[in-house]
């Protein structure tokens with residue numbers, strides 16, 4: 001079986017190996033491609049803004065991760081076209097339907113991106129242009145393949161004209177209208193051709209050649225070659241719009257054996273069914289069967305003694321019987337009690353989570369599901385959802401309770417942390433005491449929980465703000481307890497704080513303990529989140545751009561469980577999409593940016609990091625950038641440092657810092673403007689500068705000064721200020737170093 005997967009980056013080990021295989025296919029199939037170009041693919045994925053196209057890579061791979069083929073699409077959002085840069089299958093795999101599967105996916109993507117069409121090059125199939133019969137046969141097969149989609153070469157232009165006299169066998173430019181039947185307008189085609197030749201073939205095509213080719217487009221609309229291989233009626237139908245990011249869905253297929261009938265036990269099988277009924281028809285999910293994992297993963301976060309106890313105790317309880325602890329003899333660990341119901345209190349935190357024959361096998365299967373979800377992420381999927389019960393977040397290293405037996409999300413996090421730092425975000429109404437307990441002394445797993453304050457909400461004994469980790473783990477547990485009445489807006493404020501901390505931690509993976517009990521009307525909670533709030537929360541979390549393992553925790557109002565879960569996942573997918581687009585679209589004005597003027601304690605570290613990743617500044621300068629934030633925090637307005645923070649869905653996208661120059665009447669210094677590389681080239685610097693000028697003017701400032709270096713690498717910075725009306729006032733020669741002067745620019749605001 002083959003699956004098509006989009007590769008976002010080359011950070012995950014699995015993606016590194018995928019990319020190696022892609023590069024190997026390129027080498028073996030296209031011997032003429034220079035090695036630098038092959039190597040550059042990784043860089044293009046990592047730093048897409050540097051190219052003037054977004055690079056989108058799809059691979060067709062076996063379940064075991066063997067790459068059978070790949071396609072690389074370049075997206076131009078301004079002119080609105082896509083260019084198919086590569087499509088190739090592994091040498092031993094041609095003709096196995098891989099090309100068709102990849103091309104279908106490319107077309108779906110292109111439609112989803114709302115481009116007018118896909119362009120690509122194809123070698124000629126005429127005897128005159130391609131005298132070699134074998135090559136001609138291959139070229140004909142390719143052009144026949146594309147003709148089935150209605151895609152044909154553009155004719156009667158100079159696109160095929162040789163660049164150098166020795167050039168032969170020049171490729172056609174092929175156009176696929178994506179089944180719209182819209183004529184190809186001349187002016188649009190000219191823009192496309194210019195963009196392709198200038199950006200992709202700049203090294204090969206001199207400017208006058210590009211001009212000549214562009215001018216050679218005379219027909220309007222541009223003509224395509226008549227069908228040569230297939231009948232126009234036989235063209236395959238229009239593809240459906242791009243399917244959004246698919247979420248792997250792993251359902252605990254043995255959850256319903258755990259059915260506690262007593263004491264109004266709300267953690268019941270209908271919970272899973274009501275979520276499943278709502279999410280499945282959405283088309284967002286791909287079901288994946290849970291895989292068995294060995295017990296060592298349980299032992300990695302739980303005491304062996306505790307795991308052994310649960311297994312044994314559940315096996316010993318007669319079927320249909322439940323054992324509830326009523327005594328908690330935890331003080332004397334050396335003398336464990338013998339009587340079964342007394343012994344259960346030795347490992348339990350409350351009186352309502354029973355030991356029963358099916359509790360262990362059901363809980364054990366939940367663990368497999370959580371691990372299967374984590375495995376999916378390591379295999380390169382973006383989002384995986386373990387829809388499981390019993391839940392797990394109240395299970396501590398050596399105790400169960402709160403309907404939970406094994407800590408599924410901690411086990412998933414522990415499994416992932418062999419591949420990078422992990423953050424756990426617990427959004428259940430109840431504190432994630434289990435994760436806190438398990439990772440309390442560790443700094444490689446950050447635990448964050450937003451929950452009802454323990455003074456009134458379960459588990460009552462922890463979840464307080466001052467619990468922030470111990471030893472190595474100090475500062476790596478964040479509790480955000482909230483009051484009894486919390487609506488969507490209040491919740492989002494807390495979520496924003498949680499996400500900022502997670503961002504600062506820079507994890508490789510995010511595990512979300514998804515409790516749906518913050519919802520309005522939940523019998524175990526007091527908050528009032530609505531469907532819309534769950535969408536908004538999902539969007540914020542998705543926009544972090546992290547690989548996501550979502551583990552089902554609580555949520556007991558079965559009437560709304562499904563709706564809220566679906567809303568959350570819709571938001572999540574939207575957020576991931578926003579992140580992917582914001583990260584890649586060059587020259588696209590950035591939506592969703594908000595400016596804020598007040599400074600918060602986290603800003604020091606965030607500013608340092610931002611300044612650092614721009615790669616423009618020395619370590620001392622990076623330190624100074626952070627210190628200015630701290631000065632401001634300490635001194636307020638009087639510090640003389642004013643800030644504009646540009647945030648994009650909770651991320652710091654850029655910032656500016658300015659202030660009045662002491663002992664002057666109305667002169668201001670602009671100390672910093674920095675934009676995160678993910679957001680560069682899209683007008684954010686200009687907007688920050690305009691906002692700074694607006695505020696300086698409002699404060700009575702009349703002149704703004706900016707210093708910059710004279711070094712070559714600052715040429716674009718100087719050009720930026722010059723284009724915004726800043727005049728070079730003077731140069732202090734050799735100011736920074738010999739040969740590196742300080743250029744002082746000034747703009748008058750009056």
Ligand SMILES: [Zn+2]
Nearest residue numbers: 428429430554
């Ligand atoms: Zn809960």
